[in-house]
Amino acid sequence: MSAKSFLSKAYNVRTGAETEAFYRNWAETYDDELQQQGYAQPGRCAAALLEQLHDLAAPIIDLGCGTGLSGAALSQAGYERIDGCDFSEEMLRKAGDRKIYNRLFQANLNRPPIVEDAEMYHAALAVGVFSYGHVSPDSLDEILRILKPGGALIIGVNAHFYDEGSLCAKVDALAAENRIVVHVWERGEHIPGADIDGWVLKSAKAG
Ligand SMILES: C[S@@+](CC[C@H](N)C(=O)[O-])C[C@H]1O[C@@H](n2cnc3c(N)ncnc32)[C@H](O)[C@@H]1O
Numbered sequence: 001m002s003a004k005s006f007l008s009k010a011y012n013v014r015t016g017a018e019t020e021a022f023y024r025n026w027a028e029t030y031d032d033e034l035q036q037q038g039y040a041q042p043g044r045c046a047a048a049l050l051e052q053l054h055d056l057a058a059p060i061i062d063l064g065c066g067t068g069l070s071g072a073a074l075s076q077a078g079y080e081r082i083d084g085c086d087f088s089e090e091m092l093r094k095a096g097d098r099k100i101y102n103r104l105f106q107a108n109l110n111r112p113p114i115v116e117d118a119e120m121y122h123a124a125l126a127v128g129v130f131s132y133g134h135v136s137p138d139s140l141d142e143i144l145r146i147l148k149p150g151g152a153l154i155i156g157v158n159a160h161f162y163d164e165g166s167l168c169a170k171v172d173a174l175a176a177e178n179r180i181v182v183h184v185w186e187r188g189e190h191i192p193g194a195d196i197d198g199w200v201l202k203s204a205k206a207g
Pocket of ligand 1: 016019020023042063064065066067068069070085086087088091107108109110126127128129133134135
């Protein structure tokens with residue numbers, strides 16, 4: 001399979017098993033392909049976090065960190081204590097090579113707990129992980145559990161899955177229950193080289 005064909009198939013996976021196999025095979029060439037296509041969402045999400053969290057030494061988590069392109073943007077923004085998790089061993093191995101994470105661990109975000117302790121993190125970011133066959137919007141309940149009150153919740157999602165509606169519906173429900181605040185969606189570039197737009201959610205757990 002040529003490197004380019006991975007991105008073109010990323011929105012076709014539907015089950016967790018398909019997704020895991022997909023990233024096992026993509027891990028080696030993921031960075032090259034995404035960078036060639038001008039992957040914009042990590043930088044957009046890191047900039048969104050800088051608007052909310054000024055303590056660069058605060059512990060934060062990169063959910064579905066993959067090979068660490070999202071963590072690299074956080075590190076470039078100045079954040080110093082970044083944990084990362086993903087369910088793909090192969091993607092995590094690549095993330096480890098970057099030497100930017102405080103801690104990396106394997107976790108299926110659809111199967112709580114992500115970590116045992118509640119309220120561990122000042123921010124949670126999920127860049128490119130809410131999508132078909134990937135992470136379910138219902139995982140936001142567990143993500144909120146591990147965030148401190150007032151902690152930033154930043155999500156970068158492709159426009160295909162945003163339009164599908166289940167993530168927006170879950171976010172709206174959490175806002176209606178006063179469990180998150182702020183709650184602004186911004187449209188912009190996701191993978192401009194492939195002509196894919198995306199949305200960034202800027203929100204925070206209620207304090
Ligand atoms: C498009 S990549 C994004 C990786 C990274 N955040 C980035 O921006 O480059 C999606 C990642 O989500 C991970 N993933 C998908 N479903 C998952 C799940 N249920 N639990 C944990 N990780 C998952 C994949 O293994 C993959 O690394």
